[in-house]
Amino acid sequence: MKIRLKTFLTSAVVAAGMLAGVAHAEERVFFGIATGGTGGTYYPLGGMLAQVLSNNTALDGKKLSATAETGNASVANAGLLGRGAIESAFVAADVLDAAYAGKNQFEGKAIKNLRALGALYPETVQLVAQPGLKKFEDLKGLSVSSGSPGSGQWQLLGDLLDAYGMKREDVKEDYSSFSQSVEKIKDGNLDASLITAGSPTASVVELSNGHDINIIPLSGPAIKKLQETQPYYATTVLKAGTYKGVDKDVETLAVRAIWATHADLPEDIAYAVTKALYENVDTLAKVHVKGKEISLETALQSVSIPLHPGAERYFREKGIIK
Structure with a gap:
């Protein structure tokens, strides 16, 4: 060039x-x-x-x-x-x-x-969900947004589903953007969204200030298995207080921006x-x-x-x- x-x-x-x-x-x-x-x-x-x-x-x-x-x-x-x-x-x-x-x-x-x-x-992987959804397996049969097909978020959802022994067909995939996903969660039209970004993320801060949410942990044997084959997924902790209503530390993943x-x-x-x-x-x-x-x-x-x-x-x- x-x-x-x-x-x-x-x-x-x-x-x-x-x-x-x-x-x-x-x-x-x-x-x-x-x-x-x-x-x-x-x-x-x-x-x-x-x-x-x-x-x-x-x-x-x-x-x-x-x-x-x-x-x-x-x-x-x-x-x-x-x-x-x-x-x-x-x-x-x-x-x-x-x-x-x-x-x-x-x-x-x-x-x-x-x-x-x-x-x-590090960009924090934040699985933002409606209150009451506590673990990844709870998403079976529910709507989850992951961005457009072929995007990094879309691939991440596939990796997580595979790690937890699930398939894409086990969830109702939604291809909304970050901002659209936040609005859908707020309106009750979406159960969860994968948002990988620097935390705190402005759109999630705005959502949590007016709507109860839960950040689903990504940890345990399934995640360790994922990291064995894809080591660029690092372990991190989303600190308590990052968002309104998130009162405890949440173990999750991070992907560094390069x-x-x-x-x-x-x-x-x-x-x-x-x-x-x-x-x-x-x-x-x-x-x-x-x-x-x-x-x-x-x-x-x-x-x-x-x-x-x-x-x-x-x-x-x-x-x-x-």
């Missing part, structure tokens, strides 16, 4: 009465970050990251201008990278693994040019942006709650695809890779 370059020309009259100005050319490298919808975590965090990169990255005298671009999240973002349509993107670890390996929703369509720049923050790119990104750019991120996490932590969960120490967690050589060089310099 050819990196986007643009030259900005500015002219100035250097002395009163001069007939010609002096042109100064400044060449910039444009660097895009594909994120998600404006109501999720990807887009606002991506915007903050773009500012960090723009303020802290220079390449052989060229200024890097980074921008966060709205998108359709993980599955679509993996496709954008595969086509070389953007320089980088946020992709959930499970989706990135499936895309590179050509499995699940990417069966027969492996994207082998995907590369990782590093792990970001900052990904493609193999054609020049090594010097990959190195520079990776360095800019992990050496400015304090800045991100001040402006976004999820920035507090990004660290150099966790930069390789849940990364199952090859690192970009530029990112690998940075991690070796820092001793993260020996």
